[in-house]
Amino acid sequence: MAHQQDQPQAQLRQVRNYRPRRNVLEELDDTDLIKRYRLDREGIEFVTDMLRGALESATSRSMAISPELKVIITLRYLATGKMQQCSGDDLGLSQPSISRVIKQTVEALASPAITTRIIKFPRSRIDIQRTQNEFMQIANFPGVVGIVDGTHIRIVAPTEYEEEYVNRKHYHSINTQIVFDANYKILDVVANWPGSTHDARILRHSGLLRLFETNMVPAGCHLLGDSAYPCKRWLLTPYLRPLAGAQEAYNRAHKRTRCVVERGIGQLKRRFHVLHGEVRVSPQKTCKIILACAVLYNICKDRHIHIPEEDLLDENAAEDVEDRGRNEDAPAGVPEDGLRFRDHFVNLHFAVED
Template sequence: MAEQQQQLQRRQRVYRQRRDVFNEYNDDELIKRFRMNRAGIITVADLVRDKLQSRTERNQPLSPETKVAITLRYLATGKMQQCSIDDFGTSQATISRVITQTIDALSEPDIVTQFVKFPLTRQEVQVKQEEFMEDYRFPGVVGTIDGTHIRIVAPSVDEHLYVNRKRYHSINVQVVFDAKYRILDVLARWPGSVHDARILDESGLKALFEQNYVPAGCYLLGDSGYPCKEWLLTPYLNPLAGVQTNYNTAHKRTRCVV
């Protein structure tokens, strides 16, 4: 009997004290740590609540809001997971599971397409063009495009393909923004060594334009790393004084959105 009691005591879990960051911090402090205020975190949690809600109340489960906050903390700061352990009183294994679970939930197509959608109808396109015209006085533009390198841990397979021109491992992510800094299209599957122009050339975005899914008279703006096309405007490499120089100036000012 005594031996059974000792085994039971050894099996009993000891839980760390968890901090209630939502009551401990005001909105300014939450934004500083998580890049969102309380209402923003709750809004994100509501999007994926069904996917993040624990099915039982055993083992002190984390709420969807806490899971979102842990993930935001990790993504917003770029720090190691230890910072989340200190903030939330959870183990590193739990932190890893929470981050993976939350990102997977937010990456589901039914969630992504609520916020990331390229304009295809004449009405949608017109709205984007009017925003660029109003803010930058550049006609016909629906989006600005560029690649951005997201640093990753060196993979075990085809490691050399992920080394970019700055000599670190990355994914080269193609992104298109509208005039209001909203993402219209994102492609995040190419190794860091792949050039921006090739990513575009093999993307569904190119197909949308060249197969006439996007209405005529719509343009993307890209830097000189892209080829100039009927639907993709790039700067003059050696502009002449006057019209070409003025065009390059307007192009650069508008492209800064991305």
């Protein structure tokens, strides 16, 4: 009998009190949404619909976290780099729940199904020609379909293989290869190498190299890269000691055009501050965060969503510092074919007429 009387009390003790959840999509206008979450209302709804299948709860309990709220929480984290900011927004979730939500949403954003849908290298004749024309408007450099560079995303010292993540600037990082078009949209990103890895090695093992060397991208299309990369028929690098005339003209046009990637990386990090400071999760999780930010960055570009004004200041400063001295890291044994092709290309397109 006593057992039967205690049972209702045990059930009462199991009743949970839920904090009320804000609906920021109703409370905030687009300006405030962009400032806090980097997307406007329609953009947040677009991302939510894209991820809904992966984010919907398997249970039908009344207080299940909606896909919309999961996206909003994750956007807040990526925009600030501070998980406590998500709690500060009073979205009605505990810190452990916020952590689980961010992990689930980042994994959905970084999945191959989403990344290949949002991040695409131009392959059709029309897309390639348009991209080349847009690059020509910058400094009259012909045939360019993308600018490639590496950027280091700072991470907390990992517990395993710690020394492999120390880069040449002596901090722990993920070395990320990234390609931009002339409109600062990401065409390709590789985020799975520790900071000590040389840019040339990342390229050598990337799908980008296979695209060009298996002729999936037609001849006459070029990437531009700095002197950390080997010079190839499809990857043109600057002269370290240019001769007066055509080579100097080539270097000037190369430098002006290549500024796109430095500015693009600056915009990516300013839009998503999680990439601007130290990411305090494992390297594996950091790689997924980088991909998630690249996906969201391209969505912002496609939807013409601006960077909030306070985040535009000094957007290139970090990349300018990081890029200095890269010529000292030029890989040895650059194939002669690439160098000969560069000389031919320069004489064909940059020769100064008497």
